[in-house]
Amino acid sequence: PLSGLLVVFFIIQLIGQIPATLWVLFGEERFAWDGVMVGVSLAVFGLTHALFQGLAAGFIAK
Secondary structure: OHHHHHHHHHHHHHHHOHHHHHHHHHHHHHHOOOHHHHHHHHHHHHHHHHHHHHHHHHHHHO
């Protein structure tokens, strides 16, 4: 039973990486970004996501 759950977990994690991969390809093609600029955009997204989870989610849940 555990091996089945691990396979499902692996597939879910793999699917979760698709948006970031597509963002890299989109940023390079559409805006001619280099690796640094793509990294900065993903870092800003990550910080925004963390701030929202830390601050806004608790406020909305109340």
